[in-house]
Amino acid sequence: xxxxxxxxxxxxxxxxxxxxxxxxxxxxxxxxxxxxxxxxxxxxxxxxxxxxxxxxxxxxxxxxxxxxxxxxxxxxxxxxxxxxxxxxxxxxxxxxxxxxxxxxxxxxxxxxxxxxxxxxxxxxxxxxxxxxxxxxxxxxxxxxxxxxxxxxxxxxxxxxxxxxxxxxxxxxxxxxxxxxxxxxxxxxxxxxxxxxxxxxxxxxxxxxxxxxxxxxxxxxxxxxxxxxxxxxxxxxxxxxxxxxxxxxxxxxxxxxxxxxxxxxxxxxxxxxxxxxxxxxxxxxxxxxxxxxxxxxxxxxxxxxxxxxxxxxxxxxxxxxxxxxxxxxxxxxxxxxxxxxxxxxxxxxxxxxxxxxxxxxxxxxxxxxxxxxxxxxxxxxxxxxxxxxxxxxxxxxxxxxxxxxxxxxxxxxxxxxxxxxxxxxxxxxxxxxxxxxxxxxxxxxxxxxxxxxxxxxxxxxxxxxxxxxxxxxxx
Numbered sequence: 001x002x003x004x005x006x007x008x009x010x011x012x013x014x015x016x017x018x019x020x021x022x023x024x025x026x027x028x029x030x031x032x033x034x035x036x037x038x039x040x041x042x043x044x045x046x047x048x049x050x051x052x053x054x055x056x057x058x059x060x061x062x063x064x065x066x067x068x069x070x071x072x073x074x075x076x077x078x079x080x081x082x083x084x085x086x087x088x089x090x091x092x093x094x095x096x097x098x099x100x101x102x103x104x105x106x107x108x109x110x111x112x113x114x115x116x117x118x119x120x121x122x123x124x125x126x127x128x129x130x131x132x133x134x135x136x137x138x139x140x141x142x143x144x145x146x147x148x149x150x151x152x153x154x155x156x157x158x159x160x161x162x163x164x165x166x167x168x169x170x171x172x173x174x175x176x177x178x179x180x181x182x183x184x185x186x187x188x189x190x191x192x193x194x195x196x197x198x199x200x201x202x203x204x205x206x207x208x209x210x211x212x213x214x215x216x217x218x219x220x221x222x223x224x225x226x227x228x229x230x231x232x233x234x235x236x237x238x239x240x241x242x243x244x245x246x247x248x249x250x251x252x253x254x255x256x257x258x259x260x261x262x263x264x265x266x267x268x269x270x271x272x273x274x275x276x277x278x279x280x281x282x283x284x285x286x287x288x289x290x291x292x293x294x295x296x297x298x299x300x301x302x303x304x305x306x307x308x309x310x311x312x313x314x315x316x317x318x319x320x321x322x323x324x325x326x327x328x329x330x331x332x333x334x335x336x337x338x339x340x341x342x343x344x345x346x347x348x349x350x351x352x353x354x355x356x357x358x359x360x361x362x363x364x365x366x367x368x369x370x371x372x373x374x375x376x377x378x379x380x381x382x383x384x385x386x387x388x389x390x391x392x393x394x395x396x397x398x399x400x401x402x403x404x405x406x407x408x409x410x411x412x413x414x415x416x417x418x419x420x421x422x423x424x425x426x427x428x429x430x431x432x433x434x435x436x437x438x439x440x441x442x443x444x445x446x447x448x449x450x451x452x453x454x455x456x457x458x459x460x461x462x463x464x465x466x467x468x469x470x471x472x473x474x
Contacts, residue, residue, distance in 0.1 A: 012224075043146075084161070123170075131327070188427045201250065264456065
């Protein structure tokens with residue numbers, strides 16, 4: 001009989017088998033994870049809201065459906081967390097902001113509805129920075145979310161609570177979202193797996209007033225690639241609430257898992273042409289990418305050269321203009337409830353002329369075209385996920401490898417260009433630095449090729465397993 005700790009770290013695909021065979025019940029699993037949240041989360045702050053009573057009721061219903069033979073959902077009885085940016089009917093949704101600290105939605109957004117329809121058991125809402133605006137997870141609702149590998153360090157963001165909770169065994173599956181790296185950044189920093197799907201693959205609620213959030217995609221975060229494929233299958237697909245979602249039904253994301261990658265053509269860029277990267281990160285990721293050669297793929301240096309100053313300006317202009325459609329008027333009347341950085345960015349964006357946005361939209365199309373021209377030469381383009389490992393909470397890097405960097409963007413130069421281009425990308429745990437902090441490898445695929453990214457990620461996982469590594473807080 002597995003110990004409770006071993007059970008907590010059992011892959012979700014195996015938990016599904018155990019539940020279907022009635023070797024473990026959903027109530028037992030739900031109680032296990034709720035107890036772990038109670039015991040461990042005071043050290044991490046991964047959750048903003050825990051829905052223990054509702055989770056146990058839903059688990060009882062799942063067990064009844066399994067006993068009666070009426071369970072049909074792919075995740076029936078499996079606990080999961082939901083990021084607190086996403087609307088959940090009857091459950092507090094703060095968006096990481098004081099403005100919404102008591103907000104209880106009357107509806108679920110599409111991805112939450114699909115997760116519920118799969119039979120999964122929602123444990124609660126995970127921590128996120130205000131409106132998902134940062135690559136670290138701090139807000140004015142409470143203490144920052146920190147890293148289970150070293151609680152003096154950040155968990156990353158904006159899906160920081162999801163990643164920290166996964167790494168510490170507080171949930172077996174997590175829903176995240178990624179508008180500039182918000183799945184891949186904390187995935188890399190916390191040593192878990194996650195994928196940003198192709199833009200439009202997972203529906204978002206775009207009806208009504210407010211912005212389009214056109215760089216953001218909901219996606220799965222898990223400890224194994226197979227678990228991610230299962231959860232992405234549940235999450236993906238069009239919805240009537242989303243006018244810009246991909247309208248075709250999603251492919252089978254598990255179809256290529258276990259297939260060899262011999263003959264795959266891979267482009268490798270250690271610095272996207274010019275960005276500074278921590279020497280240990282560079283060394284670990286360069287060794288990791290050679291694993292694909294061992295598996296029969298061809299790896300070559302990719303001709304990637306991005307002017308990050310230009311595309312950062314494009315990203316910020318579009319992103320903050322979009323935020324202004326939702327929060328611009330509110331910041332004028334309730335500015336004291338915003339974090340200083342979000343308030344400052346919104347106030348600046350409200351002064352911009354329309355020509356600035358028009359110019360940024362023009363630049364965005366050229367960026368998409370240029371990234372397409374590079375990535376379509378390969379089955380995968382690979383970079384480090386981040387330029388650094390986790391750093392001390394509140395101490396963003398200002399110098400990397402001897403070069404000054406913008407503390408807001410400097411450690412994330414590889415992720416947000418892929419949100420802008422719309423391609424799919426995963427972060428694969430590929431090793432640890434000398435301080436025992438996880439490092440991630442960034443696998444970028446062609447649009448619509450999540451299955452190929454998952455295939456290669458799974459092949460790497462089989463060659464260099466990572467899920468047996470557990471952090472001190474676990």
